[in-house]
Amino acid sequence: MMKTIKINDRVIGENYAPYIIAELSANHNGSLETAFKIIHQAKLNGADAIKLQTYTPDTLTLNSNNDDFVIKGTLWEGKTLYQLYAEAYTPWEWHKPLFDYARELDITIFSSPFDRTAVDLLEDLNAPAYKIASFEAVDLPLIKYVAATGKPMIISTGMADKEEIAEAVQAAYDGGCKELAILHCVSGYPAPAEDYNLRTIQDMASSFNIPVGLSDHTLDNTTAIASVVLGASIIEKHFTLDRNGGGPDDSFSLEPEGLKQLCVGAKTAWQALGQVDYGRKSSEQGNAQFRRSLYFVKDMKAGDVIDETCIRSVRPGFGLAPKFYDEILGKTLVQDVKKNTATRLELLK
The missing domain is CATH 3.20.20.70 (Aldolase class I)
Known part of the structure; x- marks a missing residue:
């Protein structure tokens, strides 16, 4: 030291x-x-x-x-x-x-x-x-x-x-x-x-x-x-x-x-x-809305299968990260969702 x-x-x-x-x-x-x-x-x-x-x-x-x-x-x-x-x-x-x-x-x-x-x-x-x-x-x-x-x-x-x-x-x-x-x-x-x-x-x-x-x-x-x-x-x-x-x-x-x-x-x-730190900083907290994430772009029912017409990568950043796009395709919804709702793992089967 x-x-x-x-x-x-x-x-x-x-x-x-x-x-x-x-x-x-x-x-x-x-x-x-x-x-x-x-x-x-x-x-x-x-x-x-x-x-x-x-x-x-x-x-x-x-x-x-x-x-x-x-x-x-x-x-x-x-x-x-x-x-x-x-x-x-x-x-x-x-x-x-x-x-x-x-x-x-x-x-x-x-x-x-x-x-x-x-x-x-x-x-x-x-x-x-x-x-x-x-x-x-x-x-x-x-x-x-x-x-x-x-x-x-x-x-x-x-x-x-x-x-x-x-x-x-x-x-x-x-x-x-x-x-x-x-x-x-x-x-x-x-x-x-x-x-x-x-x-x-x-x-x-x-x-x-x-x-x-x-x-x-x-x-x-x-x-x-x-x-x-x-x-x-x-x-x-x-x-x-x-x-x-x-x-x-x-x-x-x-x-x-x-x-x-x-x-x-x-x-x-x-x-x-400072120090080595890759985490989100306090000054960045309010800017999550400017990141991209996956959103539902139409109303859907429980049991519907997600295809490319159902989700888009858009701002804000409150849904799943765009890297999950291919993984979500083909998944089945476990409950109804409204258009413009953020994607979440718990919505998917």
Whole structure:
């Protein structure tokens, strides 16, 4: 049986509605007030959790202009890593008021730590869970350090091959993690839907026997909702107030209405999965009149023999099914019947 995890009493797994994480990331654009508003909108529009990223430029990279540190071929072309992270990070002194506000609104809040000092900060705030970002999935010492907290952990797997994913999973277990989930991810910003190969989700689930979700960087909700049908039990999307806000992540993030549609659509897709069931559904009960069945088309007496002039396959569906047509021919009636009466076995000899 597939394992589950639990974050703040919310069970996450294949038999539960998808867990929707709104990623705040850099979309506060340097404003604590904006960060508060994003958390509020995440709650209003149905997200289960809001997620931060906990780093500073100095905990994530080196302040260097060397060619290795200059970003090329992405949305952030030409900036150094240090410049990007200085613009994007969430100040550590914001974390407590953001955690307090989310708890006041009753929406789960946790974060992605990028080094040990970040884990220590989040432990002081009693974070209920941890997320390992895709680019940190190869940082096995960090994964083990997070695992030692005993909290549930979600690991994103963008850029990681199957062997690296297995190493990350093993590191989590080696560190003492008891509740683990992984997210299929494509680390493009934005990423085209055709890069996602969502069938990978099923392989990940069968290979690791833990909840699998999707970290989705496409521009709409189609890929995320489709992933639910393939077994995704967690969906993470970047979330902003305004896609045109000009921040580092705004352009590929969902706005409030998009988040609302994701939450509704993902839950609907999960509900539609159901189980194998060929029986008549409650919504079909009133439509039996639109099926075909066999009816008598003339008045007949007890003892009459039924021939092709006596019965027809017509709507409604309250008589014997048309498959009994040949079987009924040649049978004798045991009582009188009126024209337009449904055929029944007990009328026949």
